Structures are given as C-alpha cells and as structure tokens.
Amino acid sequence: MKAKFSIFLAVVLLVCLFSPVALAQTGKSEMDKLRKAESDLADAYDRLDVNKILSIYAEDATYLIENAEMLRGKEAIRKYFSQELPEKVQFKRDVIDLKIEGNMAYEIANQIVTIQMKGQEPQTIQNKFIHIWKKQKDGSWKVLIDMDNMRSKPS
Numbered sequence: 001m002k003a004k005f006s007i008f009l010a011v012v013l014l015v016c017l018f019s020p021v022a023l024a025q026t027g028k029s030e031m032d033k034l035r036k037a038e039s040d041l042a043d044a045y046d047r048l049d050v051n052k053i054l055s056i057y058a059e060d061a062t063y064l065i066e067n068a069e070m071l072r073g074k075e076a077i078r079k080y081f082s083q084e085l086p087e088k089v090q091f092k093r094d095v096i097d098l099k100i101e102g103n104m105a106y107e108i109a110n111q112i113v114t115i116q117m118k119g120q121e122p123q124t125i126q127n128k129f130i131h132i133w134k135k136q137k138d139g140s141w142k143v144l145i146d147m148d149n150m151r152s153k154p155s
Contacts, residue, residue: 034098034105034133037141041131046091050081057143058134064147066127088116103135104144110151126151 037056044052054074057063063071063080071077090113097108108130116122129148133141 030100030135031098033139034100034141037133038095038098038107038131041143042091042093046089048085048089050078050085053081054078057146058136061143062145064145066149084117086115087118088114088122090114105133105135105141107131107133 041053041056044056054077057074057077059074060072061074061077063077065071065080071080092112093109094111095107095109097106099106108128110126110128112124112126114122114124127148127150129146131143132145134144136142
C-alpha cells in the first residue's frame, strides 16, 4: 500500500510539474526577468549611466547606429558612449513587441527622444529600435544586438 501511494504521489507531482499551467508559469518567470532587464536598461539610458547600460549588454554585443560604423563588442560600445554625452535626455518608449524564443528574445519599440547638449536647445527625435536579447549561462538576459534608426529628423 505504501509503495502504491508513493507511486501515486510521484505521478501527481510529475503531472503538476509538467502541466500547461506550470510550464506557463516558467515562461512567465522568464518574461518577468526579460522585462526587468529591459526596464533596467531603459532606466540606465534615462540616467545616462554608461556603466549600467554596458552591464546589460553582452560581452560580444553589436550596436548598429544609423549613419555610423557598426560597433562590435562592449569596449567599442563603451568608447562610443564615452564621447560627449548630452546634458539632459528624456525617453518616451512604446514597446510594440517583446517575445522570447528559447534562449533568445526580441524587443521592437518606438521612442521619442529629447536630447539637450550643453549650451544648446533641446532636440526631439522620433526613432524605432530593435533589441535582440540572449539569455546568459547565469540566467540573466543581455542585449546581443541593438539597432535603431530615426523616423523623423530632429526638431
């Protein structure tokens, strides 16, 4: 009787672990991690915190900037961000799509960016971007590819 109960309990446990609800919760957990990483990146950009921005990029990240050379690797991206930074920046993002496929994910968004360089009037740019995220061995999500381009000229 004890052996039958143990087998029954093991079967119930396996069914619960691999049920659609349990699998959906696992997927939700990954989406929560990805959304947190996306939120942290957006916050770092808002604060112009280059070190925090780079901490969310993969070591082998590629940054594709409109009208500029492709930046490959964290150090090239660091060098780009270490140039003259705006005095103030404000982002308004509209994430259109955020999906996970295995250990990769993508994010597509529109944003309005207002930039004020030292001694200049603010400029507003509408652009769109895509981030390709890759899940790291430690379970964190990092930006592998970042590409953006303008939807409108600065005003």
